[in-house]
Amino acid sequence: MIRDLKASIGQALDDTLKQIFPDLNFNPQTQSNIEIPNDKTHGDLASNLALKVCKELKKSPVEIAHQIRTYLNNNSSKLGLSEYIHKIEVEPPGFINFFFSHKILGETIIEILTKKDNFGKNDLGKSKKVQIEFVSANPTGPLSVAHARQAAVGDSLANIMEFLGFKVTREFYINDEGNQIRILGLSIASRYKELLGQPEEFPSDGYKGSYIYDLAKEMIESSKPKKIEEIDFNIDLFSEFGASRILKIIKKELEDFKVKFDVWTPQSQLSKKGEVKQIVEFLRKKGFIYDKDGAVWFRSTDFGDDKDRVLVKSDGTFTYLTPDIAYHQDKFKRGFEWVINIWGPDHHGYIGRLKAAVQALGRKKDDLSVIIVQLATLFKDGSPVPMSTRAGQYVTLQEVLDEIGPDVSRFFFLMRRVDSHLDFDLSLAKKESSENPVYYIQYAHARIASIIKKSGKVDFKKADISLLHEPEELDLVKLLGQFPQELEACVKMLDPYNLVSYLQQLAGLFHKFYDTHKVINENHKLMLARLDLVEGTRLVLANGLKLLNVSIPEKM
RNA sequence: GCGCCCGUAGCUCAGUUGGAUAGAGCAUCUGCCUUCUAAGCAGAGGGUCGCCCGUUCGAACCGGGCCGGGCGCGCCA
Numbered sequence: 001m002i003r004d005l006k007a008s009i010g011q012a013l014d015d016t017l018k019q020i021f022p023d024l025n026f027n028p029q030t031q032s033n034i035e036i037p038n039d040k041t042h043g044d045l046a047s048n049l050a051l052k053v054c055k056e057l058k059k060s061p062v063e064i065a066h067q068i069r070t071y072l073n074n075n076s077s078k079l080g081l082s083e084y085i086h087k088i089e090v091e092p093p094g095f096i097n098f099f100f101s102h103k104i105l106g107e108t109i110i111e112i113l114t115k116k117d118n119f120g121k122n123d124l125g126k127s128k129k130v131q132i133e134f135v136s137a138n139p140t141g142p143l144s145v146a147h148a149r150q151a152a153v154g155d156s157l158a159n160i161m162e163f164l165g166f167k168v169t170r171e172f173y174i175n176d177e178g179n180q181i182r183i184l185g186l187s188i189a190s191r192y193k194e195l196l197g198q199p200e201e202f203p204s205d206g207y208k209g210s211y212i213y214d215l216a217k218e219m220i221e222s223s224k225p226k227k228i229e230e231i232d233f234n235i236d237l238f239s240e241f242g243a244s245r246i247l248k249i250i251k252k253e254l255e256d257f258k259v260k261f262d263v264w265t266p267q268s269q270l271s272k273k274g275e276v277k278q279i280v281e282f283l284r285k286k287g288f289i290y291d292k293d294g295a296v297w298f299r300s301t302d303f304g305d306d307k308d309r310v311l312v313k314s315d316g317t318f319t320y321l322t323p324d325i326a327y328h329q330d331k332f333k334r335g336f337e338w339v340i341n342i343w344g345p346d347h348h349g350y351i352g353r354l355k356a357a358v359q360a361l362g363r364k365k366d367d368l369s370v371i372i373v374q375l376a377t378l379f380k381d382g383s384p385v386p387m388s389t390r391a392g393q394y395v396t397l398q399e400v401l402d403e404i405g406p407d408v409s410r411f412f413f414l415m416r417r418v419d420s421h422l423d424f425d426l427s428l429a430k431k432e433s434s435e436n437p438v439y440y441i442q443y444a445h446a447r448i449a450s451i452i453k454k455s456g457k458v459d460f461k462k463a464d465i466s467l468l469h470e471p472e473e474l475d476l477v478k479l480l481g482q483f484p485q486e487l488e489a490c491v492k493m494l495d496p497y498n499l500v501s502y503l504q505q506l507a508g509l510f511h512k513f514y515d516t517h518k519v520i521n522e523n524h525k526l527m528l529a530r531l532d533l534v535e536g537t538r539l540v541l542a543n544g545l546k547l548l549n550v551s552i553p554e555k556m
Numbered sequence: 557g558c559g560c561c562c563g564u565a566g567c568u569c570a571g572u573u574g575g576a577u578a579g580a581g582c583a584u585c586u587g588c589c590u591u592c593u594a595a596g597c598a599g600a601g602g603g604u605c606g607c608c609c610g611u612u613c614g615a616a617c618c619g620g621g622c623c624g625g626g627c628g629c630g631c632c633a
Binding site: 037038039042046048054055061091093094095138175178180181293295296306307310313314315317319320321345346347348349350351352372374375417419420421422425428436437439440442443444446447448450451452454489492493497501505508511512514516518519520521534555 | 558559560561562567568569570571572574575576577578579580581582588591592593594595596597598612613614626627628629630631632633
């Protein structure tokens with residue numbers, strides 16, 4: 001509603017400009033010159049259009065703003081503004097400020113109460129098929145907090161995009177081949193021998209975590225042959241066993257974190273289908289391949305990469321990139337129009353070559369988006385927890401979940417923009433839970449639920465909204481109306497952060513309203529109006545929390 | 557050396573096609589429960605937006621150069 005009004009004011013401004021100054025070269029882009037002011041004394045919407053064109057017109061911006069205002073006022077019914085805008089002001093240095101009429105506020109509440117769970121939904125995505133690939137950890141150890149943050153970001157973003165009309169598939173790419181998996185097998189085999197009393201030197205690059213012992217024990221128990229001489233130390237067996245077990249652990253962790261995937265794609269499956277081999281031939285036919293020093297190279301510099309990349313090493317094996325290109329070919333073959341990958345910062349150097357590959361496959365560069373999620377540094381009792389998978393020194397997602405639960409952890413991982421480092425203090429998140437931002441939002445919801453329960457009201461939308469005119473009430477309604485735009489901002493930024501920040505703000509305005517005005521009071525009509533307002537607030541809070549997959553308590 | 561991210565209040569961070577007096581949470585201090593949930597609210601203090609130039613009506617934001625921090629630059633994954 002407010003979103004539509006913003007669009008129509010933008011359009012009206014553009015039209016006005018053309019009418020008053022037909023010779024102007026300035027090319028206004030609808031809505032580009034209208035924004036919500038920081039300071040509410042500057043109105044509900046403000047435009048800096050006069051400031052943008054004053055140079056070309058060689059007139060004072062205030063004068064131009066006045067001309068625009070006069071035109072808008074004289075044609076307000078024709079432009080469809082008269083009902084919703086009750087005042088337009090010009091303020092130095094040349095801003096045009098719009099003040100909403102009460103009507104738009106009432107309509108906002110009605111819209112929320114009518115659409116309920118669907119408020120904020122729209123068709124921005126136009127059923128575009130999007131794949132979000134995230135976490136995609138090697139099955140060589142439990143998930144770390146870095147993966148946890150990526151999981152929270154990917155899952156919430158997927159929820160939001162689905163809500164906005166995209167057809168989203170959440171996918172986990174299982175890296176079950178290659179060196180790391182081999183090292184996993186060697187590590188387990190070594191522990192296996194050690195447990196059977198025949199220790200040998202542990203591989204220098206092996207995984208040292210205690211879970212390796214657990215896996216070795218499990219293998220010993222399941223395979224029974226007691227004499228070590230009878231055991232087949234085929235490393236692949238150890239690798240396969242370890243990878244499949246660890247994958248189970250990972251799946252369990254993600255489930256406990258309330259993150260669901262639609263598709264799990266193992267790299268080995270692509271290899272078996274021959275897709276990896278084929279991709280090299282495919283690129284060769286297209287002329288993007290050359291041979292040098294016994295290796296096969298991809299001329300990724302043709303597509304803006306800073307150097308060419310090896311696809312087949314001189315020993316005949318593939319580099320990591322090759323199956324990944326095949327995988328992306330596979331993604332596009334499956335009909336995805338937009339592919340979004342969520343990676344850790346250690347992979348940012350990889351973006352260039354994969355984007356090059358995507359273009360070599362005949363796709364546009366922007367059909368692939370990569371979100372680099374910066375690391376989350378875990379703090380315990382004020383000092384950072386060191387993290388290294390190899391050394392086995394890291395806090396797993398499971399441990400975080402056991403300590404503080406999925407709600408608080410999911411929310412904490414989203415509290416900063418993805419490109420910002422995140423300090424996550426475990427002891428703080430746990431100990432000072434009463435001052436936790438998650439509870440702040442949930443508490444607002446619980447308070448409203450309690451009010452509504454007490455009022456006994458089940459039927460909304462029939463109240464006289466015009467009775468609401470306290471500043472705390474109006475501020476709340478206006479913010480409620482911004483919910484759809486905040487969701488769109490999340491998609492634009494590819495970051496759920498805007499929603500997190502919005503919900504904190506909304507909860508804040510509600511708490512303020514709550515402390516200033518009573519909902520349940522003697523004035524029956526006013527009470528009904530306020531019940532509509534708080535129910536609307538409750539719905540938006542619930543919709544937002546649901547998209548973040550944080551629980552929505554009726555009481556606390 | 558090259559590339560990417562970052563530098564804003566004591567701490568953690570918002571501030572995104574340049575806009576009006578730079579914001580929030582935490583921490584510190586002061587008030588508010590006989591009234592719908594105090595897991596809350598109100599108020600106070602706290603700033604050379606890393607530094608220097610430039611672009612213009614206007615720069616935390618754009619450009620250039622420094623300083624500082626993180627990460628990446630492999631026929632590893």
